[in-house]
Amino acid sequence: MQLDLSRSVAELTAQIVDVESVSGDEQPLADAIGAALADLPHLRLHRDGNAIVARTDFGRAERVVLAGHIDTVPVNDNLPSRQENGLLYGCGSCDMKSGVAVQLRLAAGLASAIRDVTYVFYDCEEVEAERNGLLRLSRNRPDLLTGDFAILLEPSGGVVEGGCQGTLRADVVARGERAHSARSWLGRNAIHSAGGILDVLRAYEPRQPLVDGLSYHEGLNAVGIRGGVAGNVIPDECTVSVNFRFAPDRSPDQAAEHVRSVFDGFEVHVTDVAGGARPGLGQPAAASFVAAVGGQPRAKLGWTDVARFDALGIPAVNYGPGDPQLAHTRNEHVPVSQIEECEQRMLAWLTMV
């Protein structure tokens, strides 16, 4: 697989979408990105697992980080890509291979700029935080991630999205007692008891708080359920995996406490938590970028690695092509015009004084 960075950003997006890269299987795409950037004299290339970092060394006073993940959620009968009426369809087209295509076009095309740029392409963003490639990079090579400001090219509808919501995963467990299913009244059916967990989820009323002037929207959902021993056994355990998306006015600890109290009476095991980030658009670097690209900033609802840059002390925002509401849907797509507009605005911000 050879990426052609001289093609239009839309054609390049289609090419990248067609290299399947579900989380954990990013190697073919990482190899292709590494190969495409390998011979460019203005970039210093580094690889860590399936993450690629390409840095300019123009000697500028300011360094910005442009970052994007190269993995996708599982393919849902939506590959290969196809273009129709100015829209590019396909798994990852919106989240976020169009942003990755913009990064690649800029990385290849900008042999000079008014800011030094660090391009980061990383793996395993769509799975539990511990596997996240940017987290791994921040542990293995924090020196590669330094910068004055970071932009994540996550889908944001072409406007700047501030902050992000946190995400917490927990296993909520209902227990029972095994028995032969021919004499079910001698046991206690844990799957039936898990109905109580689903009752809580069905009745849950999520908050929609204002934080630093932007409006967030929480959500508490089952993302997995499993239970059962054998076809003739009353099961003694049923586990519901829930995902709590929480506004950045809660800390990870507060989010965990909330989930525990909501499922009072059941065992709750928090398996994964990543805090959100407050919008922080008042910070100078963020404010200048917002002014340059224009538009009305809004709250980022999905968790993004903005939170990780925030934790590293680097101001960061989300800005990329694609409607975030289409991310992870089978119908995922991105308007070609938004990919082009994103490329042009980033190009202008990196080259024009």
Add this chain to the structure above:
Amino acid sequence: MQLDLSRSVAELTAQIVDVESVSGDEQPLADAIGAALADLPHLRLHRDGNAIVARTDFGRAERVVLAGHIDTVPVNDNLPSRQENGLLYGCGSCDMKSGVAVQLRLAAGLASAIRDVTYVFYDCEEVEAERNGLLRLSRNRPDLLTGDFAILLEPSGGVVEGGCQGTLRADVVARGERAHSARSWLGRNAIHSAGGILDVLRAYEPRQPLVDGLSYHEGLNAVGIRGGVAGNVIPDECTVSVNFRFAPDRSPDQAAEHVRSVFDGFEVHVTDVAGGARPGLGQPAAASFVAAVGGQPRAKLGWTDVARFDALGIPAVNYGPGDPQLAHTRNEHVPVSQIEECEQRMLAWLTMV
């Protein structure tokens, strides 16, 4: 592993329990049974997969079939066996390796009898009907199963249990629409919708009908549940596997119709059904056996291969050591005295005029 058929029936039971034989993994135990019976001159041995059939050829007018399955449900931290206060504990001790031990003792010890005997040891009784070793035998070698009367040594508390309930398995499916879990309100959560399936199960009132004078007890239970795409995706499908145990006054078709109507509004896929058998204790062969072993017959609640013999036109009853209510429980055990009593009564019935 070498079985010693000269040891007491309780010691032999313990030895058999200690040869793990969860459905699908019966080969070591089938091998051991085959080896233990191989050199007995009064038996003709046949093997079909992990099923063993041993037949006498005494030239008697009547032939009886003594049958037992050698598989167990999954081990539940209840191996190896142990004996305490006259009770033998361990996976399969009750359902039904104590019955298998009685069969083996009789097969080895009875070089002559007033009835010809066919001993059947078979695999995969604890899983879906299509894998059942007795079904396979009835297709591959129906000639080996002929007889005037059959006794299944399933646990029946040492009294004759008549007929059996049918069992039906179905997948009940809730559907939804995928979305990113950060914007869950754009999708429809299939796991939350499956709460409606669990509501039905929690509210279900099972019948307890009288059939031919014996009292049955139905049950409708979830035995498995699964759903989920990824930790950040609102799932579009959740499947609840249910097991319906139905009294023998319903046919398999009527049972399927009942389950479909109970889950009206959800997709229902019947995956497995095995009809029950009416008690039939009025038939002469059954009545003579009941008179010989004594006690008050009662209804068999669990499905057993009595129904399969019934379908082959062979009258059959359940009679074996162990409390059927302990089958498939972690605490499964059998009183040593019941194993001995079963062996003695069977021996008397097979040898005394």
